[in-house]
Amino acid sequence: MASKIGKYLLIKILGKQMFSRSNAVRTGKVTQSDIEIVKRLLIKAITTTNPEVFASYFVHVMIAPELGRRIADKLKDKSNELDVRRDEIEFLLWLHEIGRLVDPQAYLKDELIDIKLLTEFGIAKPIIEMLLPIDKFIKAATNRKSTDSLFESLTPSQRIVNLADNFGKRDEKGKLFDLKSLSKYLKTEKSRYGGNPNWKPEYDLLQESIVKNTIKWLSEIGINFDQILKSLTDYGPKFVIVSRHGELENPKNIVYNRDSVMKPEDIIHLSGYGRGQMKVLGKLIKKRKFRVSHVSHSPSTRAVESKDEMMKGLGMRDIPAISIDNLDDVYAPGGYLEGINMDVFKAMGGSSNTYTHRWDKYKHEKLDHLVARIDKTFREMVKNLGIGETGILISHGDPIAAWIQHHIAGKIPEPEELQNGLYPNKGEAIVAIIDPQRKFFTHYILTDPSLKAGRRY
Secondary structure, eight states: OOOHHHHHHHHHHHHHHHHTTOHHHHTSOOOHHHHHHHHHHHHHHHHHHOOOOOHHHHHHHHHHHHHHHHHHHHHHHHOSSSOOOHHHHHHHHHHTTGGGGTOTTOSSHHHHHHHHHHHHHTOOHHHHTTSOOHHHHHHHHTOGGGHHHHHHHSOHHHHHHHHHHHHSOBOTTSOBOOHHHHHHHHHTHHHHHTTOTTOOHHHHHHHHHHHHHHHHHHHHHTOOHHHHHHTTTTOSOEEEEEEEOOOEEOTTOBOOOOGGGSOGGGOOEEOHHHHHHHHHHHHHHHHTTOEEEEEEEOSSHHHHHHHHHHHHHHTOTTSOEEEOGGGSOOOOOHHHHTTOBHHHHHHTTGGGGGGSGGGGGGTOOOHHHHHHHHHHHHHHHHHHOOTTEEEEEEEOHHHHHHHHHHHHHSSOOOGGGTTTSOOOOTTOEEEEEEOTTSSEEEEEEEOOTTSOOOOOO
């Protein structure tokens, strides 16, 4: 896992490369093509850094830009005299929390990381200055007499960016923020950042004042902010966590397959470590505040046991877990039926060898069929989830690897490529983020750094 410095450098390099020929760098004007670059940057940065953020980060990063854009559109309709930069507002709201991919627990520091990264990307200074000025904010927080003057000094674009930043969120039950929930959120900042030397309660009081003044300002222009918020009720991402089962007990070192093709005495179970892995993974999902509402798993014993341990870690045994045949391991009984042990199997090329003509008489499942059944289950899960909710799928190495590699490359992987692409180790999970348009946005690996890396075989 990359260090904070390592993550910063990764994002810096990506941003400089991707923005090098953008309008935001060359002309200082943002266009829709720049916004598409930002999305591609986030897709790559999330996958590259495997961030330790809460699920709410992704909810916020997708709702805030849309909220800012809708407010800006209403303002432009109401007044041509106001200097409202809609594209710049949307652009900044996609980027404004990129520092949390580096350090999710920072307070104020992440805003400084944001600004530093945007500067490193080469984004024009007038665009960056549309963010809330941190230096003025800190100064005003320590001098209450300057609170109103700070608000008056903010440009329309700065006011909108700040308002969308504060309200482009959902609470732990999935409800969009309103003034009441924002006020509650700000009052509980101490529980989140009280130990951080950068945090001061005055900051939250000032932010609440700025937000209220902004809503009042919009109302005076004739814009109903509550109405704009309500229009986003069904807007936001969904999440599917696709997990491989935990480490196994395989005393005979056999090439195992589906339960249905093996003798009862050969059926593979989780090892003690594997049980611990899955319980820790469940705790991690809970810690990262994913709102889990659906769980489905392969019918094979090792997946069922993984589900049981994960549910213990989640502390959510009341959620029904469904066994789905489409999540089962690849149908490839040849190695087991011929009595080949795992060492010989690895020497033959491992999983890649499973799909060769060597096994034609056993009718091994093909990769295109494997991808199709996993993707069908994945899409059914997405359809059943509410906005901001998370579904969990527990499956096996080859099915997950073939499916995610298909999403990354847009094509079915070749058998010899399967081992070289993204392939989850035992006890690892992939978080798939689905955008508000219900399209696959990006993914990253979810694993607890306290555990030793799981094995592939």
